[in-house]
Amino acid sequence: MPDIFDAYFAQQVINGISLGLVYALVAIGFTLIFGILNVVNFAHGEIYTVGAFAGLLLIVGAAPPLLAVVLLVMAVGAAAGVGLERLAFRPIRRFSDEASLKSRAMREATLLSSLAVSIVAREVMAHVFGGEMRIIPQAALLQDVITLGPLTLTNGNLIIFGASVVMLGGLQFMLYRTRVGLSIRAVSNNVLGARHVGIDTNRTIVATFAIGSSLGAAAGILVGLYDGNIYPYMGFAPGIKAFVAMVMGGLSSIPGAVICALLLGVSESVATDFLSSGWKDLIAYGLLVVTLIFFPQGLFGHGRERV
Amino acid sequence: MRPEFKILKGFAFAAAALACGLSAKPAAAADPLLLGYQMPLSGDRSQYGEMFRNAAEIKLKAFNAAGGVDGTPVQIVYEDSKNDPKEAIAIAQKFSDNPRILGVLGDFSSTVAMAAGEVYAKSGVAQLSQTASHPDYTKVSKWQFRNITTQAYEGPFTSKWMRESGAKTVAIIAIQNDWGISAAEEFAKAFAAQGGKVTATEYFNPGTRDFRSILTKIGRAKPDAIYLCMFYEEGASALQQAKQLNVKSAMFSTSSLYSPKLIELGGDSVNGLRMASTFVPENPAPEVQTFVSEYKAAYNDAPNMFAAQAYDAVGIMLDALKAVGPKATRAQLRDALAKTNNYPGVTGKTSFDPETREPAKELAKMEVKGGKFVVLP
Numbered sequence: 001m002p003d004i005f006d007a008y009f010a011q012q013v014i015n016g017i018s019l020g021l022v023y024a025l026v027a028i029g030f031t032l033i034f035g036i037l038n039v040v041n042f043a044h045g046e047i048y049t050v051g052a053f054a055g056l057l058l059i060v061g062a063a064p065p066l067l068a069v070v071l072l073v074m075a076v077g078a079a080a081g082v083g084l085e086r087l088a089f090r091p092i093r094r095f096s097d098e099a100s101l102k103s104r105a106m107r108e109a110t111l112l113s114s115l116a117v118s119i120v121a122r123e124v125m126a127h128v129f130g131g132e133m134r135i136i137p138q139a140a141l142l143q144d145v146i147t148l149g150p151l152t153l154t155n156g157n158l159i160i161f162g163a164s165v166v167m168l169g170g171l172q173f174m175l176y177r178t179r180v181g182l183s184i185r186a187v188s189n190n191v192l193g194a195r196h197v198g199i200d201t202n203r204t205i206v207a208t209f210a211i212g213s214s215l216g217a218a219a220g221i222l223v224g225l226y227d228g229n230i231y232p233y234m235g236f237a238p239g240i241k242a243f244v245a246m247v248m249g250g251l252s253s254i255p256g257a258v259i260c261a262l263l264l265g266v267s268e269s270v271a272t273d274f275l276s277s278g279w280k281d282l283i284a285y286g287l288l289v290v291t292l293i294f295f296p297q298g299l300f301g302h303g304r305e306r307v
Numbered sequence: 308m309r310p311e312f313k314i315l316k317g318f319a320f321a322a323a324a325l326a327c328g329l330s331a332k333p334a335a336a337a338d339p340l341l342l343g344y345q346m347p348l349s350g351d352r353s354q355y356g357e358m359f360r361n362a363a364e365i366k367l368k369a370f371n372a373a374g375g376v377d378g379t380p381v382q383i384v385y386e387d388s389k390n391d392p393k394e395a396i397a398i399a400q401k402f403s404d405n406p407r408i409l410g411v412l413g414d415f416s417s418t419v420a421m422a423a424g425e426v427y428a429k430s431g432v433a434q435l436s437q438t439a440s441h442p443d444y445t446k447v448s449k450w451q452f453r454n455i456t457t458q459a460y461e462g463p464f465t466s467k468w469m470r471e472s473g474a475k476t477v478a479i480i481a482i483q484n485d486w487g488i489s490a491a492e493e494f495a496k497a498f499a500a501q502g503g504k505v506t507a508t509e510y511f512n513p514g515t516r517d518f519r520s521i522l523t524k525i526g527r528a529k530p531d532a533i534y535l536c537m538f539y540e541e542g543a544s545a546l547q548q549a550k551q552l553n554v555k556s557a558m559f560s561t562s563s564l565y566s567p568k569l570i571e572l573g574g575d576s577v578n579g580l581r582m583a584s585t586f587v588p589e590n591p592a593p594e595v596q597t598f599v600s601e602y603k604a605a606y607n608d609a610p611n612m613f614a615a616q617a618y619d620a621v622g623i624m625l626d627a628l629k630a631v632g633p634k635a636t637r638a639q640l641r642d643a644l645a646k647t648n649n650y651p652g653v654t655g656k657t658s659f660d661p662e663t664r665e666p667a668k669e670l671a672k673m674e675v676k677g678g679k680f681v682v683l684p
Contacts, residue, residue: 008527011552015519123349131353133540138574145551152552228547228572229516229540233351237514272520278483278510280520 007150012269018157020265021164022226025219026242027249027257028167029212035252036188036208039110043084043118044216045239049125049232051077051217052224059140066159070218077217078210085209088113090202101191125232133231142225156226163222167215168258174211184208188252244284248291249300256300263287339382340375340633342624343402343432345395345413345423348387351514355415359437359617360385361606363412365598366621379633381625388414392422399423403430409628410435410640412620417441417486424451433641437620438613441485442493445664452644452664454620454657456585458486458536461562462493464670465534465583466501469559474531476504478556480521480545481536483510490536490561506530511541518545522552535560539611542580543572550576557581562670566611570678578677583670585654586615587682595653612654619652626650 026048033041054076055069064072092110100106142156175181183204186194195201223238224230242257245264249256267287268280275283291299344363346356363383371380386402388395395414402408403426410433414420420439427434428448435452436444442459445451469477477498481491487510495505506528509521522545525533533549533556535542542564549558562584570577588599588609598618602610610618627643628635635643647659655668672683 006527008523011523012520015523018519019517126349126353130357131349131351132568133543133572135568135571141547141574143547143551145553147553154551227516227544229544231351231540233514234516269520273524276510277515277521277524278512281512 009270009273011151012273013266014151014153014157016266016269017262018160018226018265019269020262021157021160022219022223023238023241023245023265024164024258024261025160025167025223026216026238027245027261028164028171028254029215029219030239030242031246031249031252031254031257032171032212032215033208034246035254036184036205037089037110039089039107040114040243041084041212042111042115042239043088043121044212044242045235046118046121046125047077047080047084047213047216047235048220048223048238049122049235050080051220052230052234053125053129053134053220053232054217055221055224056134056136056230059137063137063140069221070163073221074214074218077214077220080217081209081211081213082206084114084117084213085206088117089205089209093205098192122232122235129232131232133229136225136228136230140225141228142222143228154226156222160222160226163218164258167218168254171211171215171254180204180207241284244288248288248298250298253298253300256298260299338407339380340409340628340635341405341407342381342383342628343386343398343405343408343411343413344383344621345386345388345398345402345411347390347415347419348385350389350391352390352415355438355613356387358611358614359413359415362602362610362614362618363621365601365605366618366625369601370622370625376629376633381628383412383621384408388419388423390415390419392419395419395423396426399426399430403427403432408432409635409637410624410644412437412617412624414439416484417444417489418484420444420451421447421485424448427451431641432637433644435620435624435644437616439486441489443485443489449664450641452659452666454623454652454654454666455616456666456668456670458490458493458561460665461583461670462490463497465559465561466494466497466503468581468583468672469498469532469534469557470501470503472532472557474503474557476506476528476530477532477534478506478525478528478530479508479534479536480518480525481508481510482538482541483512487536491534494534494536515541516544518548519552522549522554526552526554530556532557532559535564537561537563539564539566539569540572543569543577546573546580547576562612565673565680566613567609567680568611570675570680575678577675580675581683582673584612584673584680585668585670586612587671587673587680589680589682590653592653594651598653615653619650619654619657622652623647623650623657 030044051073055073058069144155146153183199186199187201187204191201245261246257248260264284267283271280271283346359347353348356375381386398388398402411412435414423417439420436421444424447427450433450437454439453440455440457442457479491481487491508507525558580560582562582565584630643631639645661650657658667673680
């Protein structure tokens with residue numbers, strides 16, 4: 001097939017990069033929270049949905065400029081993250097001796113409590129708002145077409161790209177250049193050690209949830225406006241893909257998760273060119289299996305532990 | 308995690324069904340006659356279930372107000388199938404085990420309706436689905452009926468229309484489930500038989516909202532037209548993204564995209580979409596206008612085709628029940644349903660073929676023009 005590498009193929013790569021950026025936006029917050037607690041936060045997808053709904057209510061109610069919407073949504077996301085930590089994580093963290101911290105049962109209990117919160121949150125949203133897609137004012141959509149010869153982009157592509165760069169950069173700055181970042185890294189390295197040197201671990205964990213969830217919520221509204229759909233079940237699919245990207249990236253490496261998210265997006269999109277699109281999830285999960293077999297610590301893991 | 312939950316829930320349902328079966332007493336004379344209605348009331352298809360229940364309630368209220376079945380009122384028992392075949396089977400078992408349930412309405416998708424249908428076929432309960440349009444649904448047994456024309460009827464209709472409008476090549480985008488596959492296949496067969504060429508058939512997994520890679524792929528062959536076999540939510544996303552990607556092909560779709568929400572969700576990008584439809588709220592016929600105004604008054608929302616299908620399905624079932632009277636058996640109700648002839652519903656005059664139990668309806672041609680559904684002459 002000599003003519004397969006044409007403009008349509010290039011368009012497919014662009015589609016893939018924008019899909020990958022969507023996964024990356026979700027994966028950043030996901031990975032941050034995993035890094036500190038070593039526990040999968042299953043409710044991250046619902047934080048994403050909450051962000052989208054909060055943003056939509058703002059747009060319908062007051063129609064502020066996009067930047068203001070995103071900042072307010074991040075505040076809502078941070079509040080939701082703090083609430084989530086209270087509800088699903090703190091009650092199970094009340095024993096802080098070494099045996100409890102290392103116990104599998106504790107980790108599994110947290111995993112299940114976050115799953116429970118996610119199911120309740122999703123169904124409550126479906127009950128309050130109805131299960132159907134919300135109507136988004138056409139002017140608010142991030143779907144203005146930008147044509148580059150035979151290729152098309154939208155302003156949403158650029159905004160999501162910009163948001164990913166800012167979030168990733170801001171997070172790296174925060175983690176490596178500020179006191180909060182230092183304490184987050186300390187707690188993520190060793191909770192007891194951090195406590196012994198006087199770090200308030202509870203506060204650090206709450207701060208991590210607030211930051212991670214505000215990023216998740218911002219992702220929700222941006223992607224909702226870019227795809228043109230906001231509905232209570234929207235968080236599930238990107239949540240799963242972000243999880244895959246996090247695992248492939250080595251669980252606690254945020255840049256690793258972002259690179260793997262892009263890899264997933266591009267391979268799904270390009271695979272559609274060769275296979276029926278019904279098979280594209282096979283590519284994502286196939287890549288995950290291959291990574292786990294050949295790179296058990298993930299592509300960008302630091303050899304901390306096996307995925 | 309999820310399958311285990313479902314199994315547990317299945318057990319719970321089975322236990323509940325058993326308990327109901329044991330405790331059910333023979334109906335006293337004044338008790339209402341019962342019909343079952345299974346539909347998705349939670350999960351990501353719950354919006355359809357909500358519409359079905361809303362429409363059913365209006366029809367039922369009017370029917371009981373007009374005297375019911377010779378003075379005996381009818382009551383509908385609703386169960387949430389979550390659009391899941393496993394749940395649907397548990398519900399079908401529960402309805403079958405309750406001797407007071409005379410007939411059943413639902414389910415929503417063909418896959419789920421057929422799973423429940425296997426149970427009703429064994430227990431001998433007439434099942435009337437408002438929406439299951441897979442050709443195999445009525446082949447499950449003689450107990451299955453539907454109030455929707457199948458894709459075997461709609462596909463060739465739209466295909467002929469497309470050929471007449473000058474389209475020589477077409478690409479199909481269809482949802483990957485029993486209904487979507489049959490819609491795509493019936494259409495492709497007819498389009499090829501009428502001398503056209505299908506350049507691609509792409510299936511997507513339910514839940515997909517990003518159609519950009521599919522649209523880019525099928526765009527390579529530059530088809531004259533694209534045929535969308537999906538529901539209005541996916542349709543709105545696909546049409547918006549097609550506009551973004553500058554796809555120039557004429558857009559046609561299955562009648563399932565007909566909903567006022569399609570235009571609200573899709574905005575400008577929906578203009579020019581053409582489809583077949585049976586229900587149009589702008590239809591001045593008095594029964595249509597009564598339904599539209601009552602639905603609006605009760606739920607502050609305009610009814611779409613799905614609500615209309617459910618409204619008529621309930622009406623057909625109630626008429627059959629009225630024909631056999633308050634002492635009817637399940638078998639008598641089935642035979643009365645099979646005799647349905649020219650039922651004057653809001654989705655057009657409906658007759659069931661006594662042998663195949665397939666409905667016959669008139670289809671209308673519709674196009675979205677300037678943000679409105681317009682019926683073409």
